[in-house]
Amino acid sequence: MQHLDVLVVGAGLSGIGAAYRLQTQSPDRTYAVLEAREDLGGTWDLFRYPGIRSDSDMFTLGFPFHPWKAAKAIADGPSILDYLHETATKYGIDRHIRFNRRVLAASWSTGDARWTVQTEQESYTCSFLYVCSGYYDYDSGYVVDFPGLAEFEGRVVHPQHWPEDLDYTGRRVVVIGSGATAVTLVPAMADRAEHVTMLQRSPSYIASRPARDALSDRIRAVLPEGLAHRVIRGKNVAFSSLTYGAFRRWPAQAAWLLNKAVARQLPDSIPADPHFVPRYKPWDQRLCLVPDADLFRALTEGSASVVTDEIDTFTADGIRVRSGDHLPADVVVTATGLQMVALGKIKLTVDGRPVDVHDTFVYQGMMLSGVPNLAWCIGYTNNSWTLRSDLTSQYVCRLLNHLSRTRTTICVPRIDAAAYGAPARPVVDLTSGYIRRAAHLLPRQGTTGPWRLQQNYAKDLLRLRLAPLTHPDLHFTNPPQPERRTA
Structure with a gap:
């Protein structure tokens, strides 16, 4: 059984970033990255659907x-x-990745101050476990048992497992859904399909944005590469954060602006209401991005259309909706959403006690209450994933270095639920369907202090990179020493 100082689970964006930070900010630690799939990339290796x-x-x-x-x-x-x-x-991270290593279980021993990590092939031990597998279920997406589905004679596919042999050229396609995946698929498939219909039960907020950033191009043209990157990154972080804050503070005005922008890009044949006027407030769910207005261009050209209705039943050659209309289809794409999991479905035990992740609270947005020497890397919902995941990885390195300096081996957060935890909130505080379905699986967050996720990069930058590590709720100890017996 091989021992490493740190085991990183997952070789996607978060795992690769974590490996770099370990190499550069905590270089005296040995580490390996365990990846369940045959290649690195995580989400970007898994999803292969058009667009x-x-x-x-x-x-x-x-x-x-x-x-x-x-x-x-x-x-x-x-x-x-x-x-x-x-x-x-470039950074030699690939030499540390061990592929086809799906982590099944991890068991912590306080007496040994280490985790025993079980994969499908072998076991490892480590002093610190860093789970960078995100919160999506890579095995399957969310599947709806639609009425009459067995009667449909065409092909039904889910975007999460896109078949390589699917040829939709000249076919009639219905994409069920209104989220980010659906608004990506519709214009991408419209280029080859006879026609693509986006069938949605209710709309989402959509915003257009150029695929190329003209201001960033100008900055890169006049500044050195490193400086230009920092300036552009800072500009984009500030813009996203200010926009999110304004939308949350003035939701009615934000809804008006978004709806008006969409209405300007729609053809006269498609009214904004009911097809693009959501029932919820902006940023109660994640905003859907449309680069270069490609969705609206497909709607204007007539290669795509949108129907807002509920499914009555599938038929042999399409879908009948509640209004009585029939949508002909040769291919149906069920962009009905993803499934969320906690910590990659790893079964955790601490000193022989199973851990129900839902009963835990997240400390600093990454550690679980009562669970020693473990961090879970998740990103922002209102900004780029990597902004938060990189801060988390740097915090983990600070934590590891603190353990070395203080000659301690165990760190565990413990929450006073009366002070911080009530009323408990979901760790991902949005109203999207895939999040509500997973509420009973995910850990929770408290109301204030280090137990509250800020969704604010500036505040997290100060808290995770500059603020002291020591806090009354984070306990640093060593394994208990065995009692000495006297003659």
Whole structure:
């Protein structure tokens, strides 16, 4: 059984970033990255559906230590995957990744001050476990048992497992959904399909944005590469944070602005209401990004259409909706959402006691109450994932270095629920369906202090990189010494 100082679970954006920070900020620690799949990339290796792309700009979604150099700020999935391979190779991270190592369980022993980590092939021990597998279930997406589905004679696919042999050229396609995946698929498939219909039960807020950032291009043209990257990154972080704050503070005005912008881009044949006027407030759910207005262009050209209704039943050659209309289809894409999991579905035990993750609270947005020497890396919901994940990795390195300096081996957060934890809130505080479905699985957050996720990069930057590590709720200890027996 091999022992390492740190085991990182997952070789996607978060895992690769974590590996770099360990190498540079805590270089005396041995580490390995355990990846369940056959290749690195995480989400960007898994999803292969047409049009797959980022919904955050690559100057902030990319790594601060390895600037994004391509022209497009909103990048396609294959380009992002190439970027991740390039990063892992350049910094030697790929030599630390062990593929086809799905972590099944992890058991902590206080007496030994270490984790025993079980994969499908072998076991490891480590002093610190860092889970960077995100919170999506990579095995399956959310599948709805639609009425009459067995009667449909066409092909039904889920975006999470896109079949390589699917040829939709000249076919009639119905995409069920209104979220980020659906608004990506519709214009991408409209280029080859006979017609694409987006069938949604209720709309989402959508915003158009140029795929290329003209101001960033000008900055890169006049400043050295490193400085230009920092300036662009800071600009984009500030813009996103200020926009999010304004939308949350003035939701009615934000809704009016978003709805008016969408209405200007729609053809006269498609009214904004009911197709693009959501029932919720802006940022109660994540905002859908449309690069270069490609969705609205497809709607204007007539290669795509939108129907807002509920499904009555599938038929042999399409879908009948509640209004009585029939939508003909040869291919149906069920962009019905993802499933969330906590810590990659790893079964945790602490000193023989099973851990119900839902009963725990997150400390500093990463550690679980009552669980020693473990961190879980998640990103922002209102900004680029990497902004938060990189702060988390740097905090983990600070924590490891503090343990070395103080010659302690165990750190565990403990919450006073009466002071911080009531009323408990979901760790991901949005109203999206995939989040509500997973509420019973995910850990929770408190109301204040280090137990509250701020969703604010500036505050987290100060708290995670500059503020002291010591806090009354974070306990540093060593394993209990065995009692000495006297003759």
